[in-house]
Amino acid sequence: MKPSLSLLTNNINAKPIVAPHFRFGRKPIYLPNFDVTLLRTKHLPVTQAKFQVPLFFSKLDLRDYLYNCYGVRAINIRSYVKYRRVQLGRSDRSSRHERATWIRPRPHKFMFIDMDRPFVWPDEPTDFEPWDKEQFELTNEYQQKTAGRRNSEQEPRGSDEERKTLAEQARDLLEGRQKWKPTDSAPAQASRKTEARRQRRV
Amino acid sequence: MSLPAARRLARRPQRLPSAFPCAAAAVPADCLPLRLLCTTGGASASAASARTTSSRSPGSPSLSSAPASAPASPLTSARRAFSTAAARLTRHRGPRGDRNANRGVSALRRTGLRPRQTLSVGKDGLPTPVFDAGKRARPEGDEDHGLWGFFGERRKCILTPEEMNAFGREWTVEELRRKSWEDLHGLWWVCARERNRIKTDSAERQRLQAGYGQFEADERYKTALRTQKNIRNALIERWYAWGSARQAARDDPEIVMYARKGEPAYKPSTSYEPEEAEDVEVKAEEVAPSQERKPQDQQPRA
Numbered sequence: 001m002k003p004s005l006s007l008l009t010n011n012i013n014a015k016p017i018v019a020p021h022f023r024f025g026r027k028p029i030y031l032p033n034f035d036v037t038l039l040r041t042k043h044l045p046v047t048q049a050k051f052q053v054p055l056f057f058s059k060l061d062l063r064d065y066l067y068n069c070y071g072v073r074a075i076n077i078r079s080y081v082k083y084r085r086v087q088l089g090r091s092d093r094s095s096r097h098e099r100a101t102w103i104r105p106r107p108h109k110f111m112f113i114d115m116d117r118p119f120v121w122p123d124e125p126t127d128f129e130p131w132d133k134e135q136f137e138l139t140n141e142y143q144q145k146t147a148g149r150r151n152s153e154q155e156p157r158g159s160d161e162e163r164k165t166l167a168e169q170a171r172d173l174l175e176g177r178q179k180w181k182p183t184d185s186a187p188a189q190a191s192r193k194t195e196a197r198r199q200r201r202v
Numbered sequence: 203m204s205l206p207a208a209r210r211l212a213r214r215p216q217r218l219p220s221a222f223p224c225a226a227a228a229v230p231a232d233c234l235p236l237r238l239l240c241t242t243g244g245a246s247a248s249a250a251s252a253r254t255t256s257s258r259s260p261g262s263p264s265l266s267s268a269p270a271s272a273p274a275s276p277l278t279s280a281r282r283a284f285s286t287a288a289a290r291l292t293r294h295r296g297p298r299g300d301r302n303a304n305r306g307v308s309a310l311r312r313t314g315l316r317p318r319q320t321l322s323v324g325k326d327g328l329p330t331p332v333f334d335a336g337k338r339a340r341p342e343g344d345e346d347h348g349l350w351g352f353f354g355e356r357r358k359c360i361l362t363p364e365e366m367n368a369f370g371r372e373w374t375v376e377e378l379r380r381k382s383w384e385d386l387h388g389l390w391w392v393c394a395r396e397r398n399r400i401k402t403d404s405a406e407r408q409r410l411q412a413g414y415g416q417f418e419a420d421e422r423y424k425t426a427l428r429t430q431k432n433i434r435n436a437l438i439e440r441w442y443a444w445g446s447a448r449q450a451a452r453d454d455p456e457i458v459m460y461a462r463k464g465e466p467a468y469k470p471s472t473s474y475e476p477e478e479a480e481d482v483e484v485k486a487e488e489v490a491p492s493q494e495r496k497p498q499d500q501q502p503r504a
Binding site: 039 | 342357411
């Protein structure tokens with residue numbers, strides 16, 4: 001039988017500990033260095049809860065952890081691992097090679113527990129003014145729009161605006177309204193047109 | 203009955219003309235469709251009737267010109283079900299039947315209940331579903347549930363950035379050196395629970411798309427991490443100081459490392475004769491090495 005963790009919590013839990021419903025493991029963990037996140041899941045009944053746990057966690061680990069650290073009796077536990085998409089490197093890495101390499105991030109592990117007592121989450125806030133939600137969304141939108149540009153004034157490559165201007169120039173050339181000249185000798189009229197369009201937009 | 207057997211039976215009418223050449227020629231059109239035992243009938247039976255009708259030659263004899271031995275055949279009796287099963291098996295009802303009350307009742311075939319069948323449940327008093335989520339009854343949770351440990355004292359869903367930012371500095375190694383193992387262990391678990399709280403808060407804020415607050419949460423998380431790092435450092439220092447004290451005691455000839463019960467652990471050398479004037483200082487020195495033997499009293503080096 002695989003021994004589970006027996007976490008020694010030094011009696012930091014103020015509430016009275018309920019009677020254990022399982023046999024403790026024999027492998028004490030004194031200084032755990034991981035996070036267990038409680039996640040709100042709307043469709044769950046009040047006697048169930050969902051957690052994100054480290055990848056190495058087993059169901060027995062979570063059962064011991066919740067009992068010793070929070071005084072929660074997990075009667076039954078279900079677990080699944082959610083794999084993640086392949087992504088292009090990590091932007092926080094300094095090495096160019098690491099940023100340009102396709103990687104698959106470590107998957108996430110989730111566990112559902114059944115409890116003998118109901119737990120209801122606190123209400124969601126209705127007013128998001130303290131979090132400055134409007135400004136946050138505007139900033140995000142702007143950042144997504146200007147991502148990958150050298151400066152904020154530069155149009156993104158292959159944008160609709162650029163495509164329209166190019167098509168207009170091509171049409172002028174083909175229908176003879178515009179005579180092609182090398183740009184070294186004289187600035188093309190089309191580029192002046194583009195400049196005027198940009199001025200109007202600004 | 204297994205499915206292949208049912209299929210075999212359903213295919214049976216195709217071979218019917220060859221298996222019963224005389225009877226097939228004699229069966230008139232009004233005896234069809236054939237009802238097959240244990241098959242759904244339906245399409246296959248009507249298809250079989252169409253095939254049997256078309257295969258009949260226009261010059262076949264009519265019912266009146268059937269041979270005299272025809273009534274002995276089971277097929278020739280009007281409106282009799284066709285079956286290859288033994289005759290006693292086909293009698294489901296009556297004194298010699300199988301007395302199975304649920305014969306012919308199938309949930310798979312959606313036959314419905316048999317006549318005058320009663321169930322243990324009824325349609326009366328069934329709860330009405332409430333489709334509007336706002337009108338449903340709200341369940342009550344326990345006030346002293348252990349999962350409240352994943353929230354702060356205020357038991358709020360998510361903290362505002364101001365509330366999240368209201369925290370102090372981390373514990374330094376200098377402060378932690380003076381603490382006992384019980385204190386350090388308890389402080390470690392306080393930090394572990396705080397980390398869980400911050401992660402829960404961040405996950406909920408991202409789910410709600412509430413806005414700013416990730417920076418404050420990250421700073422608070424890093425502070426808890428730094429406290430834990432300092433606890434580790436203080437414990438590592440203590441561990442090495444204990445090892446050094448053991449080494450020093452082993453090298454000291456006046457200290458007995460493994461003294462028996464009742465035997466003094468400190469034996470001063472006999473050659474040493476203290477002067478009268480330094481009597482007090484010698485007593486103080488005697489105390490110091492004896493303290494050094496106990497690892498739990500050992501103060502770590504700075």
